[in-house]
Amino acid sequence: LDNGLARTPPMGWLSWQRFRCNINCDQDPLNCISERLYKDMADRLAADGYKEAGYVYVNIDDCWAAKQRDPVTMKLVPDPKRFPSGIKALADYVHSKGLKLGIYGDMGTFTCGGYPGSKFTMATDAQTFAEWGIDSFKMDGCYSTTDDFSTAYPIMEFYLNQTGRPILFSCSWPAYEMSFNPNYPKIAKYCNIWRNFDDIDDSWDSVKSIIKYYGDDAYNFSSVAGPGNFNDPDMIIIGNKGLSPSQEEVQMAMWAIMAAPLFLSNDLRNISERSRNLILNKGAIAINQDPLGIQGKRLWQIGSIQVWLRPVLPNGSYAIAILNENYGGYLSPVTVSLADLGVVDNGTYVLNEVFTGSYIGTYGTKDSVVIKVDVSSVFFGKYTRKS
Numbered sequence: 339l340d341n342g343l344a345r346t347p348p349m350g351w352l353s354w355q356r357f358r359c360n361i362n363c364d365q366d367p368l369n370c371i372s373e374r375l376y377k378d379m380a381d382r383l384a385a386d387g388y389k390e391a392g393y394v395y396v397n398i399d400d401c402w403a404a405k406q407r408d409p410v411t412m413k414l415v416p417d418p419k420r421f422p423s424g425i426k427a428l429a430d431y432v433h434s435k436g437l438k439l440g441i442y443g444d445m446g447t448f449t450c451g452g453y454p455g456s457k458f459t460m461a462t463d464a465q466t467f468a469e470w471g472i473d474s475f476k477m478d479g480c481y482s483t484t485d486d487f488s489t490a491y492p493i494m495e496f497y498l499n500q501t502g503r504p505i506l507f508s509c510s511w512p513a514y515e516m517s518f519n520p521n522y523p524k525i526a527k528y529c530n531i532w533r534n535f536d537d538i539d540d541s542w543d544s545v546k547s548i549i550k551y552y553g554d555d556a557y558n559f560s561s562v563a564g565p566g567n568f569n570d571p572d573m574i575i576i577g578n579k580g581l582s583p584s585q586e587e588v589q590m591a592m593w594a595i596m597a598a599p600l601f602l603s604n605d606l607r608n609i610s611e612r613s614r615n616l617i618l619n620k621g622a623i624a625i626n627q628d629p630l631g632i633q634g635k636r637l638w639q640i641g642s643i644q645v646w647l648r649p650v651l652p653n654g655s656y657a658i659a660i661l662n663e664n665y666g667g668y669l670s671p672v673t674v675s676l677a678d679l680g681v682v683d684n685g686t687y688v689l690n691e692v693f694t695g696s697y698i699g700t701y702g703t704k705d706s707v708v709i710k711v712d713v714s715s716v717f718f719g720k721y722t723r724k725s
């Protein structure tokens with residue numbers, strides 16, 4: 339979507355994977371979906387180095403709203419007990435921290451969690467969000483029929499644009515059309531980012547299934563990615579319980595190669611130094627945020643070894659990820675040269691490691707290097723073109 343936003347994949351924090359639809363603020367006040375949760379996370383983003391690294395969106399997901407709209411204005415209202423100050427006050431707070439506030443809705447009659455949907459009130463809801471100072475809107479597709487998607491998302495984009503406020507538009511449109519060829523060029527015209535596969539869960543299997551979907555690249559959806567419009571493989575779950583340290587490195591590396599939005603869904607109030615350093619890894623973020631905005635691709639898979647490549651600046655350079663999804667065994671040696679990767683120019687290259695994994699071999703042009711990647715691990719490096 340050409341609205342000046344998401345020129346690189348957006349970065350920030352999103353409540354859903356970690357905090358779900360926990361509305362039990364009586365028993366669980368620290369973790370329920372409430373203004374307190376988003377203020378706490380805004381505080382952490384601003385104070386712990388995340389904002390400086392680029393993580394600027396604080397995004398509300400499902401279950402924020404009251405079950406009934408205002409009967410007079412038909413406007414959405416936040417749950418009065420859980421958001422007593424209202425969304426505008428929350429946006430003001432988040433903005434005072436130099437951050438942006440996102441919110442969530444649905445094109446159907448209800449959200450997936452059963453809260454009011456926007457099916458008949460798109461103009462009102464877009465206007466409401468703009469009045470509140472909202473900076474990003476994720477519109478889900480629950481309680482909708484299949485042929486509605488290709489009209490509902492353009493209509494909502496029209497009304498968001500009408501407000502005159504720049505609002506990043508996150509669409510779940512292709513995620514509801516996986517089984518039949520989504521019209522990706524049309525989706526890219528109306529959306530800044532779009533979910534196109536299953537919800538992520540706090541597990542290695544979930545991360546692997548998403549990597550597989552993106553490696554298979556059905557309908558060549560990678561080709562429509564670029565500044566202003568990105569495929570969204572869902573949230574970063576680093577810092578939660580389901581991934582081992584090396585598997586967390588895999589997610590950070592692969593989301594960087596895939597030019598994915600980086601929306602953390604974890605508890606920033608209680609995160610290990612290791613996970614926090616991984617989330618803040620400058621080399622990985624630089625590749626994720628590369629201005630070319632080209633989505634990396636899986637070049638080949640041999641057994642449990644996958645080789646991915648993403649063209650990045652300076653011109654002629656590449657980020658490379660070698661993923662070992664093996665369960666058994668130890669370091670698998672992978673011999674790879676730039677020629678193997680289809681890089682056939684006569685430039686001089688340096689392979690400087692951005693990340694993890696080990697390799698032996700010589701720097702330089704067509705030489706092969708032997709890269710050794712451990713199980714459930716990734717080698718993540720950058721071939722920088724020197725001349």
Ligand SMILES: OC[C@@H]1[C@H](O)[C@H](O)[C@@H](O)CN1C(=S)Nc1ccc(F)cc1
Pocket residue numbers: 354399400449450451478480510533537
């Ligand atoms: O309720 C909202 C929740 C999150 O926003 C996810 O990111 C969205 O992909 C949708 N969503 C959920 S749980 N969606 C959903 C997941 C499984 C299902 F059987 C029916 C709906």
